[in-house]
Amino acid sequence: MSDVSAHPSLSGYEVPIDSWTQPFWDATATRKLVLPRCADCDRFRWPPGPFCPGCHSQRVEWVPAGDGQIYSFTIITKGDGDQHQVFVPALIEFPEAGGLRLVAAIVETPLAAVRIGARVELSWSHAANATVPVFKIVTL
Numbered sequence: 020m021s022d023v024s025a026h027p028s029l030s031g032y033e034v035p036i037d038s039w040t041q042p043f044w045d046a047t048a049t050r051k052l053v054l055p056r057c058a059d060c061d062r063f064r065w066p067p068g069p070f071c072p073g074c075h076s077q078r079v080e081w082v083p084a085g086d087g088q089i090y091s092f093t094i095i096t097k098g099d100g101d102q103h104q105v106f107v108p109a110l111i112e113f114p115e116a117g118g119l120r121l122v123a124a125i126v127e128t129p130l131a132a133v134r135i136g137a138r139v140e141l142s143w144s145h146a147a148n149a150t151v152p153v154f155k156i157v158t159l
C-alpha cells in the first residue's frame with residue numbers, strides 16, 4: 020500500500036481550554052508533552068479534571084509523557100481517486116505514564132508501517148488557539 024497518512028488541518032478548530040487543561044496546552048506551546056499525575060497518590064489521570072479518581076485529591080503535577088506506542092488505530096479515507104486523503108486517528112499509550120492513552124493523529128506515515136505496538140515520536144499541528152500533539156511512527 021503506497022498511501023501515506025495525511026496531516027489533518029486543525030487551523031479552523033478552537034481547542035476548549037480550562038484551568039485544568041491549561042498546563043497541558045502551555046507545555047505543548049513549547050513543544051513538550053506533559054501528562055497530569057496526582058501529587059498525592061501518583062496515579063496518572065486523563066482527561067485532566069478537578070479530582071483524582073483514585074484518592075479525590077486536587078493536587079496535580081505535570082510530568083513528561085515518556086515514549087508512546089500505538090494502542091489502537093483506524094484508517095479513514097476522505098475523497099476518492101487521485102484527490103483522496105487518508106487519516107489515521109489512534110490511541111497512543113504511554114507506558115511510563117501508567118498506561119495513559121491519548122487520542123491523536125498518526126501523520127506523514129506510510130500506512131504499511133502503522134501497526135499496534137509501533138513506537139511513535141512527537142510531531143505538532145496547530146489549531147486556532149493551541150499547538151496540538153500528533154505522532155509519526157519511529158522507523159529504525
Ligand SMILES: [Zn+2]
Pocket residue numbers: 057058059060061062071072073074075076
Ligand atoms: Zn490521587
